Amino acid sequence: MSLSGKVILVTGGSNGIGKACVERLAQDGASVVVNYNRDAAAADAIVASIGADRALAVQADVSTLEAVGRLVDEAVAKFGKLDAVxxxxGMMLMRNVENTTEVDFDQCFNLNVKGPYFLAQKAVPHMPPGGRIIFVSTSVCRFSSVPPDYLLYAATKGAVDQMTRVMAKGLAAKGITVNAVAPGPTATDFFFRGKSEAVIEGMKKANPFGRLGEPADMAGVVAFLCGKDSGWVSGQTYLVNGAMIV
Known part of the structure; x- marks a missing residue:
């Protein structure tokens, strides 16, 4: 699968699933924009490994509209277009309805919902026909019984799922597809944070394959959705969880 000549922007691209996506997309030939918020060293190392002619690191807190606009502007200034974003x-705050503060709510929705929404808005004018928008949701939204502490996080990702469905119809006339990837438990620092070894082992055993997902598992699906062979796929949320949740 070749992405040669494509320009793809990845938010949160310096670590975890985002880093795996950047590396896979570059491996497949794309030029990449690596957005990060705090870890400049990690982002710079990725750019160095790919080469400054095909990679750009941009610091931006994508929970704010100003930063999202600046991120897109810097990407286009470097590469002239955006083929995919x-x-x-994202962030996960474990909150139920009783212990959620207004600050918690605004932080989580600003990063998980507002950021992706306006990233799409700012990117679309710079996308040629065949453009791709890919959101990141979660398999949690498909659990038959979601634990109460996942309420705030699940609410943001539920919004992402609906954005995917409705935005896909709105952008079809421009030849732009919109899809989402919904990881299950994945071996990243984001996932491990705050979890005991017993909980992690339990999640491995709960999966039919007996393991957690790896960032590369998600990156492969993202690479497909960025490519030409996914042109008739739009408005879909892909569950990438090894049949843990179907």
């Missing part, structure tokens, strides 16, 4: 940056 991968809205990967």
């Amino acid at each position: 991968v809205a990967n940056a």
